Amino acid sequence: MKYGFIKVASAIPNVKVGDVKYNTDQIENLIVQAEGKGVEIIVFPELCITGYSCQDLFRQQMLLDAAENSVLVLLDFTRKLDIISIVGLPIVVGDLLINAAVVIQQGKILGVVPKTYLPNYSEFYEKRWFASSQDMKEQNIRFAGHNILLTPNPQIFKTAEGANFGVEVCEDVWAPTPPSNRLAIAGAELIFNLSASDELIGKHNYLKELISQQSARTMTGYVYSSCGFGESTQDVVYGGNALIYENGKCISASERFSMESQMQIAQIDIEKLRSERRSNSTYVNAQRNIKYSILNNQFDIRYIQCNAAEQIRDFVLDREVDPHPFIPKSNDMETSCEEILNIQAMGLVKRIVHTHSKTVVLGISGGLDSTLALIVCVKAFDKLQLSRKGIVGVTMPGFGTTDRTYNNALHLMETLGVTVREISIAKSVTQHFEDIGHDINNHDVTYENGQARERTQILMDVANQMNGMVIGTGDLSELALGWATYNGDHMSMYGVNASIPKTLIKYLVKYAAQSLGGRASDILLDIIDTPISPELIPADENGHIKQKTEDLVGPYELHDFFIYYFLRFGFRPAKIFLLAKKAFVDGKEGAVKKDVSGAELGGTYDEETIKKWLKTFIRRFFTQQFKRSCLPDGPKVGSVSLSPRGDWRMPSDAAYTIWMEEAENL
Structure with missing residues (x-):
């Protein structure tokens, strides 16, 4: 053994x-x-x-x-x-x-x-x-x-x-x-x-x-x-x-x-x-x-x-390892998707009923996370037999917003029949940078977080104006990596995606595209194909997204794999690395993987790439716990959750030394 x-x-x-x-x-x-x-x-x-x-x-x-x-x-x-x-x-x-x-x-x-x-x-x-x-x-x-x-x-x-x-x-x-x-x-x-x-x-x-x-x-x-x-x-x-x-x-x-x-x-x-x-x-x-x-x-x-073995054999992992453990495996995938969306929607329904809110407010960026959150809001309002106009989708173009995401955000909200508001953050963020003495040409973390916090402030204040609540759009993968601005997109009044990892979000949006059909389907499919980005850095000379999240923190399908085995079973880096090699390397050179929704999830990864991003995961997971220690409420959907109130309680100042040492020596 x-x-x-x-x-x-x-x-x-x-x-x-x-x-x-x-x-x-x-x-x-x-x-x-x-x-x-x-x-x-x-x-x-x-x-x-x-x-x-x-x-x-x-x-x-x-x-x-x-x-x-x-x-x-x-x-x-x-x-x-x-x-x-x-x-x-x-x-x-x-x-x-x-x-x-x-x-x-x-x-x-x-x-x-x-x-x-x-x-x-x-x-x-x-x-x-x-x-x-x-x-x-x-x-x-x-x-x-x-x-x-x-x-x-x-x-x-x-x-x-x-x-x-x-x-x-x-x-x-x-x-x-x-x-x-x-x-x-x-x-x-x-x-x-x-x-x-x-x-x-x-x-x-x-x-x-x-x-x-x-x-x-x-x-x-x-x-x-x-x-x-x-x-x-x-x-x-x-x-x-x-x-x-x-x-x-x-x-x-x-x-x-x-x-x-x-x-x-x-x-x-x-x-x-x-x-x-x-x-x-x-x-x-x-x-x-x-x-x-x-x-x-x-x-x-x-x-x-029993007796000890006389011969020690080299270990070979023979069993298949699913590269996408969060995606449900079921003969009736429609039922699985409906169940997930119903859990999210019913969590929100209860919160709306309890707070007597008639309005929810959320930022719509044209990306995967806000798209799924909007779909969940629509489902919740339909269950409550409330007008979808009570869903206020706010698009907040900034310095890095591209035409593709901007148009997808507007068209999706119009197609779903929700209230559309557009509030540019350019003027207010420029003023803010002047106030604090920050060079607007210095695209550092202050430049990025200033925009994220301004967007959250807008959403909170609009919610106050309309006696509503802000719906968070951040997902499990981002929470695990700390890929969120503290007191920016990190904060909301109810986070419907809190326990949904990025790979599953892509699958759920694909399911919604198939269910809705028509123009909504075309928009959702284009959102799926859009590179994942916070769009906080200006676009390139062709107007395309320059800041791609997976280039910076690593492929989400790898991180979701690490998250599952690290949190669900407490596996050490050496075992996670072994499983990842089986899932993403062994016998799959040159293959193009697709999830069960048919969405391409990229090619294979060599061992050095897996090791690199595993070390990134360990470092970010430990150092970013302070963001998870004060999370908004949100519904648990699967077997893994990072809620500090139940599933994951960890000191924000815990050291990752022993985990990193093993990862370094793989």
């Missing part, structure tokens, strides 16, 4: 019912393939050594002896292998026969986990042959040359590199209180399920939902293997399911109804799971009962140490 990733596999061997030698050979073939691909833990289906559908053959001593002998064969086969293998077979325990999972590594049995919940309905009559773990007493047994403590209590296996995993068998996860609940609360980060689930109409989707919910509820990586081709089709068919989930998200799935052996491999991010657990108070509180039970000996958790 490196960078917090552990490579796991779910395998489905072809089987022959009752042919233990054939089945063992198939299992060995898959183990050696997985070992060669760097898999650390592999799980096989329930009763895979004998076949699940043996029925009354489970009463044959010859079959039971053959199953035990097959474990001896597997132990010998794995003697020099670091991979941990989890296989299913029947095991005799005194007068009982249990349906068990055996955990094997380097020629040793690490533990045996008995099945707890036995189905006894329809085509499954397991109670006819097997006893539940609840019927057992804790005892030592002799099996496959090993003395094994067999216990009905939860068992957690600890890999040499610190990952914790537990095992449950098939029906266990369908129970009202699955064993994986207790395993997860007691520290298991991975759950492996050996299963034998038949195929019925609609059952597959239900199964996926069940596993997804269990993985999400327990905040685990859930690795599921269910038997496939070769099981008896006397009454039912087994389609074969190899499924791997990470905190509710499916990251690998097999093809059903295959006649070939299958294996799904994925890297699960243990570090991400641990971060989620630490930040989730509900999960933390759920551990109280487990601790209480242990102290009072109501049940014991058995921790089993």
Whole structure:
């Protein structure tokens, strides 16, 4: 396990019912393939050594002896292998026969986990042959040359590199209180399920939902293997399911109804799971009962140490990394966009109702942020059945305003039917510079911020005139980078875009263009294609935007990527850099990326470029916290927010030394 990733596999061997030698050979073939691909833990289906559908053959001593002998064969086969293998077979325990999972590594049995919940309905009559773990007493047994403590209590296996995993068998996860609940609360980060689930109409989707919910509820990586081709089709068919989930998200799935052996491999991010657990108070509180039970000996958790790997492999990140983690991934993208816009709009609706305002005021620049804020205001006023004329859009041309943004701002407001006001800031800012003795030809930070603060003053005073409120347009990306003028565009009375990153804003505006159609669509599409700029520096000789934000602070798609993993999971620079290389560099040279809206997001980035802007992000994120410490109210939309009242509380004078040192040494 490196960078917090552990490579796991779910395998489905072809089987022959009752042919233990054939089945063992198939299992060995898959183990050696997985070992060669760097898999650390592999799980096989329930009763895979004998076949699940043996029925009354489970009463044959010859079959039971053959199953035990097959474990001896597997132990010998794995003697020099670091991979941990989890296989299913029947095991005799005194007068009982249990349906068990055996955990094997380097020629040793690490533990045996008995099945707890036995189905006894329809085509499954397991109670006819097997006893539940609840019927057992804790005892030592002799099996496959090993003395094994067999216990009905939860068992957690600890890999040499610190990952914790537990095992449950098939029906266990369908129970009202699955064993994986207790395993997860007691520290298991991975759950492996050996299963034998038949195929019925609609059952597959239900199964996926069940596993997804269990993985999400327990905040685990859930690795599921269910038997496939070769099981008896006397009454039912087994389609074969190899499924791997990470905190509710499916990251690998097999093809059903295959006649070939299958294996799904994925890297699960243990570090991400641990971060989620630490930040989730509900999960933390759920551990109280487990601790209480242990102290009072109501049940014991058995921790089993796995062996250390004899060979250290070079780490390669195999999993795909989404370059745009903030953009929703959904089969119904219209629904996702509507949900986001409704959250923003309803936040504003409540604020309007509470303040008894009939007017909102916002600056319209012809850029992405103010465009989205205007769309949200229109949606809120429509919900309140108020006239859109109560939305006062103010365009405030200054020294850097170009014809393109100016015309787009005016035309958009006219098309949407809001009140349009134009107030030039040139005269007032020129007077201000004279008052403070600043050379108007010196285009420094005073020159830029003077314009931004004048615009905010105008908006605030117009709002006072009209008994309204100023709607902020700044977004999450700008807040993270501190790309806002303190007490300028940094300030408002309600910031509707406060938790929307720049990449998502572009997507939402594209969606609005598709929804509105007509002239509004043309304007919005041109706004999307306009370079992002505060337009505080005069245009070039051709009247084009000279001051381009992404040339100064870096590409927003990179910064949004950094923001997501830094804030959402607390990843260190080295891991963010690893993920960014996978998302933006590996195997993508010369490619032109587009987001799901179809908007081009530029080409790839080399490692030096990623490193450069990652260092910029770290420096700006730490040094600009003072702006975030006094943010206006605004609605949280996604999983990341910088509100100082809830999601992000940080001292404004915190040092970034250790983060920058690691970034410098990448």
